[in-house]
Amino acid sequence: MKTLITGATGQLGSLVVTHLLNRIPASNISVSVRTPSKADDLAAxxxxxxxxxxxxxxxxxxxxxxxxxxxxxxxxxxxxTRIAQHRTAVDAAKAAGVKHLVYTSIIDPKANADFTYSAIHLDTENYIKQSGLRYTILRNSFYADLLMAGVPHALETGDFGAPAGNAKITYIPRNDLAEAAAVVLAKPTDHLNATYDLTGTKGVTHTEIAGYVATATGKTVQFVDLPAEVHVGILQSIGLPGHLVEALSGLYVGAKKGDYETVSNDFKTIVGRPPQSVEKFLAEALK
Ligand SMILES: NC(=O)c1ccc[n+]([C@@H]2O[C@H](COP(=O)([O-])OP(=O)(O)OC[C@H]3O[C@@H](n4cnc5c(N)ncnc54)[C@H](OP(=O)(O)O)[C@@H]3O)[C@@H](O)[C@H]2O)c1
Structure with a gap:
């Protein structure tokens, strides 16, 4: 049985390949990448x-x-653009005779979520389901790894800033999401037409996260609840594209309404252990 991973030169995809190599022979794994020369290590x-x-x-x-x-x-x-790209990928898979599609979606995809990218994932999920192919949908919550972006500033100034208020978000390490994907790819028939909510073990507030950073580093770090417009200004000043600025600011608007606080047990069910907590993730990343 032949398994292919797209985006294998990306951060999640390369981790999926690593976890899949622990489960099936390399000779059964293919990757599709935009720049094959970047995948020489995989070819080797x-x-x-x-x-x-x-x-x-x-x-x-x-x-x-x-x-x-x-x-x-x-x-x-x-x-x-992304909706069209994902539809193209599904059309291509169908045309080529792929039997089972696994897709990395987002937790709780909605057409009109404040986290604007959510609509892409809902469209792609529906398009996959309408394709008639077998499928498994991995509704990934937000990467704990994203939190590391605010750490250098926090360690320099003591302020861990985000427009997060008291929002609870079920962050989960990217590496755990990669392992869950590998588990599914290694035995897709066990996950036929299933949709999994892959969340962290609890929803954490940014006050808690600042505390984890403080404990891990021994520095004084406090959460600063940034006004939304200040946050947007920071994102724009580092040159992020407009659609990403809109999505990232919307993520916090949605989170404050409770969009991303619901915990699921699906990760443990499919991987056989709970995901690493945000506290442990940060402690390891900041060692
Ligand atoms: N749940 C979350 O918190 C979260 C956070 C960030 C992103 N995401 C989503 O999850 C995906 C994977 O995350 P990541 O951390 O691995 O991101 P990443 O490191 O930026 O990797 C994205 C991958 O998508 C590939 N890609 C982009 N456009 C493509 C196209 N037109 N055709 C084929 N492949 C294309 C890239 O190819 P190249 O290697 O050639 O550049 C790259 O391998 C992201 O692309 C994004 O959609 C989720």
């Missing part, structure tokens, strides 16, 4: 490296040739 491990891009239906269809199960890792673009 015996993985079949293919050229694919969600912007190119013919290229993507060729990349999916002879594949049984494919993990589509969502891309990075504005909503209209």
């Amino acid at each position: 491990k015996g993985i079949d490296v293919r050229h694919g891009d969600f912007d190119d239906l013919a290229l993507m269809t060729a990349a999916f040739k002879d594949i049984d199960t494919a993990l589509i890792i969502s891309g990075e673009a504005d909503n209209a």
